[in-house]
Amino acid sequence: MDQPRSSDEATVEIPESKSGRSKAATIAATTKAARYASGGGGWKRGVGIFDFILRLCAIVAALAATTTMGTTNQTLPFFTQFFQFQANYDDLPAFTFFVIANAIASGYLVLSLPFSIVGIVRPHAVGIRLLLLILDTVMVAVTTAAASAAAAIVYLAHNGNSNTNWLAICQQFNDFCQRVSGAVVASFIAALIFMFLVVLSAVALRR
Amino acid sequence: MKGAMELGAAAAVVKGGMNRGLAIFDFILRLVAIVATLASAIAMGTTDETLPFFTQFIQFRAEYEDFPTFTFFVVANSVVCVYLVLSLALSIFHIIRSHAHISRIILIFFDTAMLGLLTAAASAAAAIVYLAHKGNTRANWFAICQQFNSFCQRISGSLIGSFGGILILILLIFLSAVALSRR
Numbered sequence: 001m002d003q004p005r006s007s008d009e010a011t012v013e014i015p016e017s018k019s020g021r022s023k024a025a026t027i028a029a030t031t032k033a034a035r036y037a038s039g040g041g042g043w044k045r046g047v048g049i050f051d052f053i054l055r056l057c058a059i060v061a062a063l064a065a066t067t068t069m070g071t072t073n074q075t076l077p078f079f080t081q082f083f084q085f086q087a088n089y090d091d092l093p094a095f096t097f098f099v100i101a102n103a104i105a106s107g108y109l110v111l112s113l114p115f116s117i118v119g120i121v122r123p124h125a126v127g128i129r130l131l132l133l134i135l136d137t138v139m140v141a142v143t144t145a146a147a148s149a150a151a152a153i154v155y156l157a158h159n160g161n162s163n164t165n166w167l168a169i170c171q172q173f174n175d176f177c178q179r180v181s182g183a184v185v186a187s188f189i190a191a192l193i194f195m196f197l198v199v200l201s202a203v204a205l206r207r
Numbered sequence: 208m209k210g211a212m213e214l215g216a217a218a219a220v221v222k223g224g225m226n227r228g229l230a231i232f233d234f235i236l237r238l239v240a241i242v243a244t245l246a247s248a249i250a251m252g253t254t255d256e257t258l259p260f261f262t263q264f265i266q267f268r269a270e271y272e273d274f275p276t277f278t279f280f281v282v283a284n285s286v287v288c289v290y291l292v293l294s295l296a297l298s299i300f301h302i303i304r305s306h307a308h309i310s311r312i313i314l315i316f317f318d319t320a321m322l323g324l325l326t327a328a329a330s331a332a333a334a335i336v337y338l339a340h341k342g343n344t345r346a347n348w349f350a351i352c353q354q355f356n357s358f359c360q361r362i363s364g365s366l367i368g369s370f371g372g373i374l375i376l377i378l379l380i381f382l383s384a385v386a387l388s389r390r
Contacts, residue, residue: 091345145330152331
């Protein structure tokens with residue numbers, strides 16, 4: 001894997017062979033291999049750079065989702081004798097899972113940036129790309145799970161359910177609902193970027 | 208030099224055999240995933256529980272259509288099941304021809320899309336199932352599972368096949384990637 005590719009000409013030691021045909025075939029095979037190797041590195045480097053840029057965008061999306069959901073706190077200006085009308089992300093377990101999962105996704109993305117840089121510097125590193133692909137696939141599942149669980153609760157909060165007598169709470173907690181919906185959208189964008197990253201790694205894997 | 212060429216040819220045959228083994232394992236995993244998602248869709252789609260008492264105004268009845276999330280769950284599982292059946296053909300093609308690159312990349316692309324769809328459906332249904340079991344005091348949402356026992360057991364069980372399908376899809380993507388990286 002670590003063949004010096006800086007020089008176009010390489011000294012090939014051809015053993016004393018009786019037939020000149022095998023000598024010519026060896027030289028032709030070596031130059032062909034050198035040309036193929038340097039040409040393959042060009043577009044793979046571009047794919048690696050695109051991969052790095054996508055990771056930066058995904059960090060922004062996942063961090064935005066985490067912070068937007070984590071800082072929700074709306075208190076209604078009226079209260080009864082028994083409790084105060086307050087809505088927090090802690091009150092719904094799906095939202096707690098959302099914050100945790102998006103924090104894990106952001107942390108993973110930050111940690112995977114050096115691996116992505118290695119993929120740019122060495123375009124033919126197969127092990128690194130395989131590792132990034134499998135971890136990105138797991139992150140697709142985690143991020144999509146968190147985003148859609150929160151989306152199901154947000155849908156319920158907007159529309160309610162007449163069959164089970166669940167009231168739509170968004171009519172009262174307006175600001176809370178808007179923030180939470182925005183966080184879900186950001187998380188879905190992060191999940192989409194993860195899917196792009198998986199396909200990009202797969203394209204860069206082929207020899 | 209002739210000995211080196213023979214060794215290279217033997218290594219190529221071993222690698223080709225390994226690729227073929229991966230492709231056969233891929234085919235078997237797809238069959239298992241088809242069964243899992245189909246079972247999930249059927250288990251959720253055939254829920255219908257009617258409580259033995261009723262008032263003058265409403266009858267106490269629960270089925271999957273009452274929840275839009277569960278409708279989405281049934282539809283998504285059916286779509287993934289149909290996609291897996293169609294992708295069996297491509298999987299058989301990969302068993303026969305181990306060196307097909309473009310079709311493997313296409314397979315990875317569609318597998319990732321279906322993974323996203325299945326995970327979205329399964330986790331949205333899981334959120335609603337959790338709510339049905341526990342309720343939520345803050346939003347004043349009552350836990351309906353205390354009355355509709357059989358309905359709740361059915362919808363909880365149907366989630367298992369779907370999550371199994373998610374795990375298998377992740378494994379399938381990994382297998383295709385490993386087969387791509389080996390020549």
